[in-house]
Amino acid sequence: MTAPLPWPLAYTVSGDDCRTPVPLGFAAPLAEAVRQLAELGYDGVEVQVREVTAHDADALVRTVGGSGLTVLGIATGPVAGQDGLTLTDPSPDVRRHALDRLLGAARLAGALGVPLTLGQTRGRFLPGLEDVQRAWATGAVRRLAEETAACGSRLLLEPQSRANTSLWHTPEQALAVVEAFDAPAGLVQDTHHLEAEGIDAVRAVTDHARVTGCLQLAASGTRGPLEAGDPRLPALLQALHQGGFTGWLTLEHTQDDDSREAAARSRTALTRAAATLT
Numbered sequence: 001m002t003a004p005l006p007w008p009l010a011y012t013v014s015g016d017d018c019r020t021p022v023p024l025g026f027a028a029p030l031a032e033a034v035r036q037l038a039e040l041g042y043d044g045v046e047v048q049v050r051e052v053t054a055h056d057a058d059a060l061v062r063t064v065g066g067s068g069l070t071v072l073g074i075a076t077g078p079v080a081g082q083d084g085l086t087l088t089d090p091s092p093d094v095r096r097h098a099l100d101r102l103l104g105a106a107r108l109a110g111a112l113g114v115p116l117t118l119g120q121t122r123g124r125f126l127p128g129l130e131d132v133q134r135a136w137a138t139g140a141v142r143r144l145a146e147e148t149a150a151c152g153s154r155l156l157l158e159p160q161s162r163a164n165t166s167l168w169h170t171p172e173q174a175l176a177v178v179e180a181f182d183a184p185a186g187l188v189q190d191t192h193h194l195e196a197e198g199i200d201a202v203r204a205v206t207d208h209a210r211v212t213g214c215l216q217l218a219a220s221g222t223r224g225p226l227e228a229g230d231p232r233l234p235a236l237l238q239a240l241h242q243g244g245f246t247g248w249l250t251l252e253h254t255q256d257d258d259s260r261e262a263a264a265r266s267r268t269a270l271t272r273a274a275a276t277l278t
Contacts, residue, residue: 001272001275002268002271002272002274002275003271003274003275003277004271004274005237005249005270005271005274006241006274006277007240007245007246007247007248007249008043008044008070008072008248008249009042009043009044009248009249009251009267009270010042010043010044010045010046010072010073010248010249010250010251011025011026011033011037011042011045011046011250011251011263011266012024012025012026012045012046012048012075012216012250012251012252013025013026013030013033013034013037013045013046013047013048014026014029014030014033014047014048014078015030015047015048015049015050015052015056015060015078016029016030016059016063017049017050017051017052017056018048018049018050018078018082019050019078019082020082022048022077022078022081023254023255024218024223024252024253024254025048025252025255026255026259026263027255027259028259030047030063030064031063031066031067033045033259034063034064034066034067034069035067036259036260036263037067037069037263038067038068038069040260040263040264040267041267042069042263042267043069043070043072043248044064044069044070044071044072044248045064045069045070045071045072046071046072046073046074046075046117046214046248046250046252047060047064047071047073047074047075048075048076048077048078049074049075049076049078049079049105049108050078050079050082050083050101051079051083051101051104052074052104052105052108053104053107053108054104054107054108054110054111054151056108057108057111057112060108060112061112071112071114072114072214072248072250073109073114073115073116073117073156073213073214073248073250074105074108074109074112074114074115074116074117075116075117075119076101076102076105076116076117076118076119076121077119077120077121079098079101079102079105079121080098080120080121080123081120083101085097085098085101085121086098086120086121086122086123086124087099087102087121087122087123087136087137087140087141088122088123088124088125088133088134088136088137088166088167089123090126090129095136095140098121098140099140099143099144102116102118102121102140102144103143103144103147106144106147106148106151106153106155107147107151109148109151109153110148110150110151110152110153111151112153113152113153114153115148115153115154115155115156115186115213115214116144116148116153116154116155116156117155117156117157117158117188117213117214118141118144118155118156118157118158119158119160119164119165119188120160120164120165122137122141122165122167122168123137123165123166123167124165124166125166125167130166133166134167137167138177141155141157141177142180142181142183145178145181145183145184145185146181146182146183148183148185149183149184154183154184154185154186154213155178155183155185155186156185156186156187156188156213156214157174157177157178157185157186157187157188158174158187158188158189158190158193158216159171159173159174159187159189159190159193159194159197160190160193161192161193161196161197162197163196164193169193169197170197170199171187171189171194171199171204171207171208174187175187175208175211186211186212186213187208187211187212187213188212188213188214188215188216189201189204189205189208189212189214189215189216190215190216190218190252191215191216191217191218191220191232191236192216192218192223192252192253195220195221201232201236202232202235202236202239205236205239205240205243205245206239206242206243208243209239209240209242209243209244209245210243210244210245210246212245212247213247213248214247214248214249214250215236215240215245215247215249215250216249216250216251216252217233217236217249217250217251217252217253217266217270218251218252218253218254219253220232222254223253223254224253224254224256224262225251225253225254225255225256225261225262225263225265225266225269226251226253226265226266226269226270227265227269228265228268228269228272229269229272230269230273233269233270233272233273234273234276234277236273237270237273237274237276237277238276238277238278241277249270251263251266251267253266
C-alpha cells in the first residue's frame, strides 16, 4: 500500500552550470532529468549549482517548469566539489571567490523564492589555523545568511560529517551558528551525515523538525537508493509529521548506474512508508 506524502518530494539534480552531473544526483542533463522525474511523480528538484546569479532564474524556471516540476531549493555543493573553493582556504582570493559564488547562488535562490543550502563549501581546518579558519567561516556564513534574507529567502545550514568538513557536524552545532545571526536561517538534515556522526536520525528529526527546512534521505550504510520496508522511514516520517515539519524531502544518494530506477525505488519506498502515517 502507498500513500501521498504530506510534503513536496524532490530529487537532487545538477544545474546546467555544473561541469559534470553531481555524484549524488540524477545522472543526466537538467532538462532530461526533470522530464524523467516528472514522469515518476516527483514534485520538484533541489538544484546543485556552481556559478550562478539571479539572472539565471528565468532559464531555470523554464527548464524545470516545462516538465511540470518546481525548484524547491538551491544547493551549493559544486562550489567546493567541482572547483575546490571553500570559506576556510588559507588564500584570501580563494575565500573571496568562494563567497562570491555563494552570494550569486543566494541571489538566484531569492529570485526563485526558495531556500539556499550550504554544506561542504565551509571547508576543512589545517593544523594551527583552526581558530582563524573558524572565524573566517562564521563571518562568511553570517554574510551569506544576511544576503539570502535581503533577497527574500533564507539560508539552511547542513550539519555534515567530519569526512566532508571540519565545521558543525551536529544539528546542535549548526543551530548554535544560525541562531546567532539576525537573519532568518534553519537546518538541512541528511540521514547519511547524521549516521556517519553516530547520531540517531529519528531523534535528530524529532528534536529539530520545526527548524529543519529540508530532510535529505539515503539508504542506511550504503548511501544508495531507499529500499521498501526500511524500518527507519515510517519513524522518520512520523517524527516530521508530529514535529510540525513544513519543508521538503530530497533524495540525495548514489545512483546505482541507473538514475531513473534509483529515483523510482526511492519514491516507492517513501510512499509505502507514508501509508503508516497517523
